[in-house]
Amino acid sequence: MAPRQPEPQFAWAEEDTPLTDNQRLDMRAQERTLDGAMWRTAVGSLTAGLVIFKSFSSDLYRIGLVMLGLSLCITLTGLVRKATTPLRIHEHLHYRSAGNFVAFLAVVGTATSLTVVYMLSII
Template sequence: MFRPHPEESMHLRLHRARSVVLTSEELVEIRAAQRTFEGAYMRTALGLFSFSLVILKVFTEEFYPIGALFAAFGTAILLVSMYRRYQGHRQFFVTESPDGVLRRKFRTSGDTVLLLTALSLCAYSTLLALTWRLKDM
């Protein structure tokens, strides 16, 4: 229940994550990962929110479910970006096991990609169903 703060258990070059001084190469690597992953997910979520607002403001009531779908999809991508950020912090540091051994575990972002793929397939299949339903109206 009472676990130490993650920055206390993660280490880089035998320093705690909270007090480590990064080299310029490490800073470049971290900034590149933030631009690539966090920025891309955030831009996508903001784009989906904007598109949902356009649909809700410009079109008639028949299109409201499509606008709500894009708003929900934007929220889901925002949550995925938070999960990806949580995972990204673990890629640069090593963790200390309960027996005191420092271990480096590299994890790819494959599970994030699979999660985003599943969310996208669900959202676009729902969009297809909503568009098909519009044809019948």
């Protein structure tokens, strides 16, 4: 029995070679992580920053700015990851986790949390 060939309709848009079943599975996992977690978190941080701007006094505007900065970092990280997904799919045979992106976002999130706690302590 001959090995199953990938179907052409599942080829990546920028590439001529069709994706295998494993590559499609990896691509869906990366897109699910990007679309699910990163965009939800970015929108949540953006909403929190805007609520702080609209609802509270001018003393807390800086905290709103920090939340907007967090939202911007998450959005930019998501865009970079989205742009590099086709390269990862075609270069690696196995699923590669987003370890570097997660580490970067962990550092940004920790810095944001510490900054907000510090700002609340000096008010």
